[in-house]
Amino acid sequence: MTDSLTRVSTTTSAVLLATTAAARLTCADGTLLDRINDQLATLPVRDVQVVPPGAGLGADLRSVAKIARLSSGPVVVLPADLVAHTEALALLLEHPARDTGALVCFDVMAAPLRPPVQVERGRIVAAGSSFHEVPDANATFRGVLQAGEADLGTLADIAEELAELADTGKLGPVSPVEAVDLLLVGLVRSGVRVRAATLGPLHCDRITSQHSADAAVTRLAEVDETRVRLDTSVKSEDGFFATYFVSSWSRYLIRPAARLKLTPNAVTGISIGMAVLSAIWFSEGTRLSQIAGGLLLYLSFVLDCLDGQLARYTRTFSPLGAWVDGMADRFKEFVVYVGLAFGYTAGLGNPDGIWYLAAAAMILQVVRHSVDFSYSGAVADSGRIGAAWAKPRRSLLESADGGRYGVPRQGMLRLAQRMERESVTRYLKKMIVLPIGERWALIAITAAVFNARVTFLSLLAWGGVAALYQLAGRIARSSR
Known part of the structure; x- marks a missing residue:
C-alpha cells in the first residue's frame, strides 16, 4: 500500500x-x-x-x-x-x-x-x-x-x-x-x-x-x-495472506520497479486498472470468467502491496499518496462487488436478491472502516490534548523507574497481548479482523470456485464477526 x-x-x-x-x-x-x-x-x-x-x-x-x-x-x-x-x-x-x-x-x-x-x-x-x-x-x-x-x-x-x-x-x-x-x-x-x-x-x-x-x-x-x-521495505507485521502469498515473492519486483523509475502512485494506478479488469471479467458470469476475475484480483492485490514496498524502498512519501492509496482500495473493492453482482445476474438470469447482498457487504465494510478511522482520530486527538495539558508523569529526579506506565491492563487486553507473542495466535488475531489480504483472497476464491452469492454471504458472516471483535477491542482500549 x-x-x-x-x-x-x-x-x-x-x-x-x-x-x-x-x-x-x-x-x-x-x-x-x-x-x-x-x-x-x-x-x-x-x-x-x-x-x-x-x-x-x-x-x-x-x-x-x-x-x-x-x-x-x-x-x-x-x-x-x-x-x-x-x-x-x-x-x-x-x-x-x-x-x-x-x-x-x-x-x-x-x-x-x-x-x-x-x-x-x-x-x-x-x-x-x-x-x-x-x-x-x-x-x-x-x-x-x-x-x-x-x-x-x-x-x-x-x-x-x-x-x-x-x-x-x-x-x-x-x-x-x-x-x-x-x-x-x-x-x-x-x-x-x-x-x-x-x-x-x-x-x-x-x-x-x-x-x-x-x-x-x-x-x-x-x-x-x-x-x-x-x-525492511516489506512489512514485517502484515497479515497472513499478504505475508506468505504475496510479500514472499513481490519483494523481487521492488528493485526492477525502482530501476524502471515507477513511482508508487503509478503502481497504484496499475493496481486500479487490474481491479477494474477483474470486475469486467466477473460481470460475464461464466465459470472461466470468474476464474480469470479471481486471478486478476489477486494480481491487483500484489500490486497494492508493491506500491507500499516501493515507497518504503525509495523513501518517497506524502500524505496525498497515503490518501490516494486508501481511496483506491475502497474503489477497487466496491467496483468488484458490482462486477460480481452483474455476473451473478447474467449467469443465472435471476438476481435472487444479489444486489441487496452486495449493498449489505458494502455497508458493512464502510462501517468497519469508519470504526477504525474514527477510533484512530479520537486517539490522535486525545494524545494532542494530553500533550498540551498533562504534567510530566514522572519526576526526572526519581532514580527508579517503578515499572510500566499507565494503569493495569484489563483481561481482554492482556489476552490480546499474550496472543501477539505467539506467531500462530498472532496471525489468527490478524485474520479475525478480515484485513484486505484475507478479504480479497476470500472474494477471489469463493467467486472462482462457487458464485457471487457465496462470496457476499461469506463476506457478511466473517465481516460481522470482525466488526464485533473490533468494537470489543476499541471499547476495551478506550476504557483503560
Whole structure:
C-alpha cells in the first residue's frame, strides 16, 4: 500500500555532540566526527550544529535547548563517537512521519553507552541512564534521538531542566557522555510518544577506544545494507495472506520497479486498472470468467502491496499518496462487488436478491472502516490534548523507574497481548479482523470456485464477526 508521492523535505537539523575524546578517534574516513558528518550529508539534513567539548553536561544540554527553540523542523541529536550504518540513521531521518523517535536494539545487554529501555507496541515507554532505572527493560538505546517539530518545545524545556539539575549535582555523577540518554529519559517521562526505530541486523554503537572503533567499522562491512533496505521495505507485521502469498515473492519486483523509475502512485494506478479488469471479467458470469476475475484480483492485490514496498524502498512519501492509496482500495473493492453482482445476474438470469447482498457487504465494510478511522482520530486527538495539558508523569529526579506506565491492563487486553507473542495466535488475531489480504483472497476464491452469492454471504458472516471483535477491542482500549 503506497505511502508516497514526493521525497521528504530536507528540513531536519542535526545536533552533533563532539563532547567526548572518542569523537577524535581515527578511521578510514578521518575521525569518527568526520565519518558521522559525511553520513549526515547524504541524508535529508539541512544543517549540522557541532557542539564541541565545553564547560560540561549542563552547557551541552543548553546548546541542545537553544537549537531546538530556533529550529523550524525536526531535530536529531546524536554523539560524534558513533559508528553506525547510514541505513540505521535513515530509519529516523528518512521516516515519512518525521516524528519523535530513537534508535533501539532488542537486546538486554545494557551497558554505560547502551542504556536500557522498555518498548511496547513500537513505542518507548521507559528509558534509563546511570541515574534512572528500567526494571522491565527489553531493549537498549543506541544514541540517536530525533524530536519531531511538535515536540521541540518539550525537548528544549527538558534540556534546560536537566542542565539545571546536572549543574546543581542533583543527578549524581553523570557526565557529558550521557547527554542524549538523559534527553530520552526526559521525553519519555514527560509523556511524549517516542517511536522505537529498531535496528534489526544493522549496527549502531558508541565507541570508547581505538580498538573498539576499528572493530565496529569492521562489523559494518559484514552487513549488506542494500539487502537490509530491501527486507525492511516489506512489512514485517502484515497479515497472513499478504505475508506468505504475496510479500514472499513481490519483494523481487521492488528493485526492477525502482530501476524502471515507477513511482508508487503509478503502481497504484496499475493496481486500479487490474481491479477494474477483474470486475469486467466477473460481470460475464461464466465459470472461466470468474476464474480469470479471481486471478486478476489477486494480481491487483500484489500490486497494492508493491506500491507500499516501493515507497518504503525509495523513501518517497506524502500524505496525498497515503490518501490516494486508501481511496483506491475502497474503489477497487466496491467496483468488484458490482462486477460480481452483474455476473451473478447474467449467469443465472435471476438476481435472487444479489444486489441487496452486495449493498449489505458494502455497508458493512464502510462501517468497519469508519470504526477504525474514527477510533484512530479520537486517539490522535486525545494524545494532542494530553500533550498540551498533562504534567510530566514522572519526576526526572526519581532514580527508579517503578515499572510500566499507565494503569493495569484489563483481561481482554492482556489476552490480546499474550496472543501477539505467539506467531500462530498472532496471525489468527490478524485474520479475525478480515484485513484486505484475507478479504480479497476470500472474494477471489469463493467467486472462482462457487458464485457471487457465496462470496457476499461469506463476506457478511466473517465481516460481522470482525466488526464485533473490533468494537470489543476499541471499547476495551478506550476504557483503560
